[in-house]
Amino acid sequence: MKRIDLHIHTNESDGCHTPFEIIKMAKAAQLDIICIADHDTVEGYLKARQLALDYGLDLLIGSELSCRYKNYDVHILAYEFDYEYHEIKAAMDFLFHGRVARAKQILIELKKLGIHIDYDAVIDLAGQKGLIGRPHIGRAVVNAGYCCNLQDVFDRFIGEGKPAFIPKPELTPKEMIDIIHNAGGYAVLAHPGKLKNQKLIPEIIKDGIDGLEVFYPAHNLGQTDNYLHYCQNHNIIPTCGSDYHGKDISNIELGNFTGPEMVYSYVKNMKRQPRGINAESPRPDHESAPEDTI
Numbered sequence: 266m267k268r269i270d271l272h273i274h275t276n277e278s279d280g281c282h283t284p285f286e287i288i289k290m291a292k293a294a295q296l297d298i299i300c301i302a303d304h305d306t307v308e309g310y311l312k313a314r315q316l317a318l319d320y321g322l323d324l325l326i327g328s329e330l331s332c333r334y335k336n337y338d339v340h341i342l343a344y345e346f347d348y349e350y351h352e353i354k355a356a357m358d359f360l361f362h363g364r365v366a367r368a369k370q371i372l373i374e375l376k377k378l379g380i381h382i383d384y385d386a387v388i389d390l391a392g393q394k395g396l397i398g399r400p401h402i403g404r405a406v407v408n409a410g411y412c413c414n415l416q417d418v419f420d421r422f423i424g425e426g427k428p429a430f431i432p433k434p435e436l437t438p439k440e441m442i443d444i445i446h447n448a449g450g451y452a453v454l455a456h457p458g459k460l461k462n463q464k465l466i467p468e469i470i471k472d473g474i475d476g477l478e479v480f481y482p483a484h485n486l487g488q489t490d491n492y493l494h495y496c497q498n499h500n501i502i503p504t505c506g507s508d509y510h511g512k513d514i515s516n517i518e519l520g521n522f523t524g525p526e527m528v529y530s531y532v533k534n535m536k537r538q539p540r541g542i543n544a545e546s547p548r549p550d551h552e553s554a555p556e557d558t559i
Contacts, residue, residue, distance in 0.1 A: 268295060268296045268520070270299050270509070270524070271298070271302065271325065271478075271504050273287055273299055273301050273507065274302065278303035279396075279398035279399075284312040285312070288320060288322060290520070292322055294520020294521075299323070300324070300327035302327040302342055304331065304396065304398060305329070305357050305361060305396065306357060306396055307328055310324065325535070326345050326348060330436075330445075331435050332435050332436055332440075333437065336432075339454070340455035340456065341441045342453040342504070343441075343445045343450050343453075344453065345449070346445055346450025348448075353447075353448040353450075356436060360435070363433045363434035367397075367431050368397040371429050375406070378422065378429060382402065386409070387401050387405045399419070399423050400415060406418045438472050451475040453477065454469055454474050457492055458481060458483055458488045470495065476496065477503060478504050478505065479504065479505065480506075480525065480528065481505070481506060502531040502532070503528060504528060504532065507522040
């Protein structure tokens with residue numbers, strides 16, 4: 266049985282571990298296929314790919330890309346795309362600069378609430394690449410003694426709908442899906458259970474999404490069944506991911522959450538192949554789907 270986790274973060278975005286540490290941890294956890302899906306960058310993949318090859322670990326190209334639709338955050342997982350393609354490079358650059366502007370505005374809003382955080386303290390946590398996420402700001406708030414832990418910061422100040430929340434400048438899901446497809450990749454809706462407006466899922470499917478992250482730690486059995494039926498009814502692929510960031514964010518160990526064997530039959534065809542007329546599709550053939558997946 267293949268052990269698969271297609272949603273892992275490193276410190277190239279908002280995770281706690283380096284790409285090298287993630288590869289070593291994945292090998293120790295006996296994972297077979299993984300994807301480093303850092304936010305709006307492929308730097309984690311690029312740094313990890315040689316060590317993954319040396320370890321005999323199947324590492325997919327990936328990134329988690331930020332979108333906004335009808336005032337809701339939507340995250341799209343991009344897999345096996347050409348990261349040198351000009352459109353996707355431009356999109357990542359746009360998202361990067363949006364994160365910087367957003368972080369500065371969040372700090373202004375926090376200051377209004379009596380929380381004084383220096384921008385340099387956030388940059389120190391974000392690393393040399395400066396790919397700033399809200400967890401970096403949250404950690405700076407915790408380090409300054411204003412909150413007891415990261416979840417507390419999100420719940421009180423910087424989570425969506427909270428007083429210091431600022432949305433990022435983002436593309437729509439349709440725009441992002443088209444860019445991923447133009448780059449030869451596959452677009453998957455990340456953690457659909459976290460989408461605050463579930464009515465958007467059918468719209469995103471109509472926009473051309475290739476799959477849903479059906480198997481996810483925070484999904485209950487009802488949600489998992491519902492999203493699996495979406496995949497079966499719309500002929501799109503179910504994927505799995507732990508969304509592992511590290512112990513101060515994730516409440517599971519890497520390798521403790523993996524997808525069922527059925528995911529492998531769909532994911533194996535995704536591995537870096539052209540999306541042209543003659544390309545083999547990773548979409549499931551429902552006539553031959555196992556009965557226990559229906």
